[in-house]
Amino acid sequence: xxxEEQQRRRLAVALAAVLLLGTFELSEGEFNGDYSKLSxxxxxxxxxxQLRAWSILDCPYSPxxxxxxxxxxxxxxxxxxxxxxxxxxxxLDPYNQTDHPECKSRPDSGLSAITELDPGYITxxxxxxxxxxxxxxxxxxxxxxxxxxxxxxxxxxxxxxEERDLYFHKLKLTFExxxxxxxxxxxxxxxxxxxxxxxxxxxxxxxxxxxxQYIQWLDEHIYAYFAVGAPLLGAIETVxxxxxxxxxxxxxxxGTARLMFNSFGSSLWMMPFSKYCRADGKYLKHFSGGIRxxxxxxxxxxxxxxxxxxxxxxxIINIEIPSIRGFDAYPSVSEFAExxxxxxxxxxxxxxxxxxxxxxDGTFFKAIEDYDSDSKRILYQLKKWVQFLMYDxxxxxxxxxxxxxxxxxxxxxxxxxxxxxxxxITCSGMCFNAIFFRSYHDDPVLNPFTPWDRPPIKNVxxxxxxxxxxxVGYYFAPSGKPYPDxxxxxxxxxxxxxxxxxxxxxxxxxxxxxxxxxxxxxxHSLSWCKNWLGQxxxxxxxxQSEHDGSDVQVELNVEHHYEQDIVPNMTRSPRVKYITYxxxxxxxxxxxxxxxxxxxANHRNIVRSPVLMRELWLQIWHDIHLxxxxxxxxxxxxxxxxxxxxxxxxxxxxxxxxxxxxxRYVFGDVHLGQSCRLRNSSADxxxxxx
Ligand SMILES: *[C@@H]1O[C@H](CO)[C@@H](O)[C@H](O)[C@H]1NC(C)=O
Ligand SMILES: *[C@@H]1O[C@H](CO)[C@@H](O)[C@H](O)[C@H]1NC(C)=O
Ligand SMILES: *[C@@H]1O[C@H](CO)[C@@H](O)[C@H](O)[C@H]1NC(C)=O
Ligand SMILES: *[C@@H]1O[C@H](CO)[C@@H](O)[C@H](O)[C@H]1NC(C)=O
Ligand SMILES: *[C@@H]1O[C@H](CO)[C@@H](O)[C@H](O)[C@H]1NC(C)=O
Ligand SMILES: *[C@@H]1O[C@H](CO)[C@@H](O)[C@H](O)[C@H]1NC(C)=O
Numbered sequence: 001x002x003x004e005e006q007q008r009r010r011l012a013v014a015l016a017a018v019l020l021l022g023t024f025e026l027s028e029g030e031f032n033g034d035y036s037k038l039s040x041x042x043x044x045x046x047x048x049x050q051l052r053a054w055s056i057l058d059c060p061y062s063p064x065x066x067x068x069x070x071x072x073x074x075x076x077x078x079x080x081x082x083x084x085x086x087x088x089x090x091x092l093d094p095y096n097q098t099d100h101p102e103c104k105s106r107p108d109s110g111l112s113a114i115t116e117l118d119p120g121y122i123t124x125x126x127x128x129x130x131x132x133x134x135x136x137x138x139x140x141x142x143x144x145x146x147x148x149x150x151x152x153x154x155x156x157x158x159x160x161x162e163e164r165d166l167y168f169h170k171l172k173l174t175f176e177x178x179x180x181x182x183x184x185x186x187x188x189x190x191x192x193x194x195x196x197x198x199x200x201x202x203x204x205x206x207x208x209x210x211x212x213q214y215i216q217w218l219d220e221h222i223y224a225y226f227a228v229g230a231p232l233l234g235a236i237e238t239v240x241x242x243x244x245x246x247x248x249x250x251x252x253x254x255g256t257a258r259l260m261f262n263s264f265g266s267s268l269w270m271m272p273f274s275k276y277c278r279a280d281g282k283y284l285k286h287f288s289g290g291i292r293x294x295x296x297x298x299x300x301x302x303x304x305x306x307x308x309x310x311x312x313x314x315x316i317i318n319i320e321i322p323s324i325r326g327f328d329a330y331p332s333v334s335e336f337a338e339x340x341x342x343x344x345x346x347x348x349x350x351x352x353x354x355x356x357x358x359x360x361d362g363t364f365f366k367a368i369e370d371y372d373s374d375s376k377r378i379l380y381q382l383k384k385w386v387q388f389l390m391y392d393x394x395x396x397x398x399x400x401x402x403x404x405x406x407x408x409x410x411x412x413x414x415x416x417x418x419x420x421x422x423x424x425i426t427c428s429g430m431c432f433n434a435i436f437f438r439s440y441h442d443d444p445v446l447n448p449f450t451p452w453d454r455p456p457i458k459n460v461x462x463x464x465x466x467x468x469x470x471x472v473g474y475y476f477a478p479s480g481k482p483y484p485d486x487x488x489x490x491x492x493x494x495x496x497x498x499x500x501x502x503x504x505x506x507x508x509x510x511x512x513x514x515x516x517x518x519x520x521x522x523x524h525s526l527s528w529c530k531n532w533l534g535q536x537x538x539x540x541x542x543x544q545s546e547h548d549g550s551d552v553q554v555e556l557n558v559e560h561h562y563e564q565d566i567v568p569n570m571t572r573s574p575r576v577k578y579i580t581y582x583x584x585x586x587x588x589x590x591x592x593x594x595x596x597x598x599x600x601a602n603h604r605n606i607v608r609s610p611v612l613m614r615e616l617w618l619q620i621w622h623d624i625h626l627x628x629x630x631x632x633x634x635x636x637x638x639x640x641x642x643x644x645x646x647x648x649x650x651x652x653x654x655x656x657x658x659x660x661x662x663x664r665y666v667f668g669d670v671h672l673g674q675s676c677r678l679r680n681s682s683a684d685x686x687x688x689x690x
Pocket of ligand 4: 569
């Protein structure tokens, strides 16, 4: 213990000495590389912030009540003993996102809000997220106030984050406070949904400050952005969560999970969408089936209609519905109204498939708004509307007709409610959610169903895991049970290392990418950020573990075409986990872009991965150092950086990495590996990587 303490103190002193001396030259020149001036700002992912009760709620039949500041997310004891009570504190009103009248919850603040969710109860990814990360920061001598977490209520859609909590205002102030307090810019670390939050912040900021000062503000306040596990084109699991529930390992039923998920406005933020469709009108000249309303446009390139599956590996949803005669043809509205209900008969079930675009474009709601003035267009959009409706309301033709006739006087909410009350068949989450589709597509700040171009930040690092088995498509069928259990998944399509397989063993058609995703987000979505790289890219592939550099492959200045994946022509030994770096420091003067792909890194665990920590650390270390010659940290070799990285080599009967590690017994060591310790302080070791 004492040795470790001493070691740490020595390290901190050494770091301080090196860093205070260091000056770092940037083209802009305002940040002089003093590492003690940098702040780290962490934006956590979905469900990774603690929520606490802001109410007093008496839970009948349970000894556990909710008192102010009690943990709601995530207190599994309460969840298990009083689930209905717990749900009152968790659920939001699906229409307007207000709290339950009897219980409200609010996000906790500070680092502790994101480091541990439920100490001790659930072992696994949900229970501790950023704790390991913070431990590294402390080990490398980062000061306490240099790491700032910006937790948020992950149940809310972005517009309400600002409206209810002034979240983006606070985030702006956080950057400004960090600059004032420490004298330097911040490094942003965002994980999963946190990347969408950060993107929204950048767009919001553009409207908040004078346009001329926007880039200047970014340069002054943000030195680098590390996008970790970003679902840039959405995540397919969102669809599963919306239709049949995804419990995230919680001890609740899928139906409860679905109810909960669908009450959160944020649930649609991660819906998969097509990279060929944009809201900014960039593709106006290839007009093809977009719709226009005031200044909001959502348009697709020709590519969308020529390629299959919106560019994804396969159709995201395949759903079984009873076919209805006369339905497929989409007759005009008047024909619908005149159709005699009993003349429509149920046929054999048919299967309908939906691509990412069809999942995310809620354009039919605009149709309803526009109906009075433009009846031709509503028919076109009604078609889309019907598709949406089908997600849940499909298997009862009378109901479809009832709903169809009730949309005409734009009363969607009413019709959904009416159907629910009617009780014949379920209406559902999709109807609720559809309201939010409208709010996303009409969001004045950002329509998130638009692929993200490289943010104008000096240094952008996009980091994700690849080659795990990841869900890319689902087959749903009606289960015959009421909402929320009315859909069952009959089959799942997975991508794995460049091929598609199905759970049932059926043959799968599709376009698998060169790699697969990180178990939660498909590769297609994660790898979108490769488009942030320029036309020439340097690629390096190295083993993830400590290595001496003999197995490092490099390809310099590989040509890269926009919207095409870059796949290195490099070998892989099946037993080695690699990290592949794509780097570009040329295409935008003074700015750098890099993409790191970590083999087999899992979406939820990646922020705890020692390999990621090491690489982040070395890159930041490299950037702040005095004598840097290269644009990015060298990949030539990786030796142990911390005492934990030293281990006993049984074959050679000595500590591995003898030039870095030595055998140094300290009282209390239990096994040989523990006594292998760094020869020099980490600071000395780090000098090898400048
Ligand atoms: C939100 O909806 C609930 C029920 O749907 C209603 O009671 C409440 O007044 C609404 N709140 C606002 C602010 O509209
Ligand atoms: C789309 O799918 C059809 C039928 O499966 C196939 O014939 C066609 O080649 C595919 N097109 C593309 C661009 O993959
Ligand atoms: C619908 O058809 C049935 C028999 O086919 C008939 O009895 C009924 O009057 C019709 N209803 C309308 C509204 O046309
Ligand atoms: C890939 O590399 C191998 C040897 O390193 C070479 O023979 C082959 O032509 C390369 N393929 C491409 C497409 O560049
Ligand atoms: C690739 O690496 C070389 C050598 O380090 C460097 O000169 C070049 O600028 C790099 N290319 C890009 C696109 O960053
Ligand atoms: C450790 O420190 C000594 C003396 O400062 C130096 O000669 C040696 O190269 C260092 N070794 C490593 C691996 O940094």
